[in-house]
Amino acid sequence: MPSALTKLRRRTKALHRNLRGARMAARAIASTDHPLLAHIIPMRRCNLACTYCNEFDDFSKPVPIEEMYRRIDKLGELGTSVVTISGGEPLMHPELDDVIRRIRANGMIAGLITNGYLLVVERIQRLNRAGLEWLQISIDNVNPDEVSKKSLKVLDKKLQLLAEHADFHVNINSVVGGGITHPQDALVIGKRAVELGFTSTIGIIHDGSGQLQPLGEEERRIYHEMQSLEKSSFTRVNSFQDNIAKGLPNDWRCRAGARYLYICENGLVHYCSQQRGYPAVPLATYTRDDLRREYLTEKSCAPHCTVSCVHQVSIFDSWRAPQRPASAASAAGAELIQIN
Secondary structure (H helix, E strand, O other): OOOHHHHHHHHHHHHHHHHHHHHHHHHHHOOOOOOOEEEOOOOOOOOOOOOOOOEOOOOOOOOOOHHHHHHHHHHHHHHOEEEEOOOOOOHHOOOOHHHHHHHHOOEEEEEEEEOOOOOOOOHHHHHHHHOEEEEEEEEHHHHHHOOOOOHHHHHHHHHHHHHHHOOOOOEEEEOOOOOOOOHHHHHHHHHHHHHOOEEEEEEEEEOOOOOOOOOOHHHHHHHHHHHHOOOOOOOHOHHHHHHHHHHHOOOOOOOOOOOOEEEEOOOEEEEEOOOOOOOOEEEHHHOOOHHHHHEEEHOOHHOOOOHHHHHHHHHOOOOOOOOOOOHHHHHHHHHHHHHH
């Protein structure tokens, strides 16, 4: 169990983080001219090989730290609110702590998505000192299988270490769909997360192109029961998944490329992890003109998208600026730039 001092630090940091989040939310409503969330990849290599994942390899080198600094500073110049470090497995980057410090130095909230395998007490304490503000681990099953080794059996000791030592917020995401053999495992994982004092969410695993995977009857039952474990917060804005669970499309305005940026290990901006190659513009040359163009551009993949973070940031602008097909949006964006 965490010490009284750790609990006090955790509560103090949570209060500070929530106040910053509230200010950023107010700014998001007041202005559409900056990204709300960016995912940045410092390392494509991963120490696991989950069969449903198309976001890793087993050979890539880490992005040099000076290049990471340039990319983070550019996100700061664009006014980005939150930067989430992802991968691959970002804990394999030898200078990850410096990446986190640079994010914080630019006034942005720093988050991390990891498979958790490399977490030990000393590593958690280093993340505390670097200023990490939240961490997410996705756990796919209770026991490892041919689909995924991200299992509760393997990771439970890591979760106990986080509960005891982490000053930052921890969320445990469990999943259904996408070939997961035992959907009822999600309930076991979610209840364990709550027992340890973490928040718990559930996601519907996308296929290899990030698209719709309708749930079976048992998977839908598990999904709805899991929702009752979720506490109210921004990361639990996921009503769009109700349609996905039923195999139905969503009618929404995806603001990827504007409010959400996915920066790959090569420093290119993409719509999301599942749409790499679009628009594939170098972050170094990305401007507010690009943000405005993509803000107005309709994304053909949107109706069946399962990427939660893109849905969540787009909610801020669901009532604003109808979108147009890519060519028309580019013309409208050019006109808007001339007017401004």
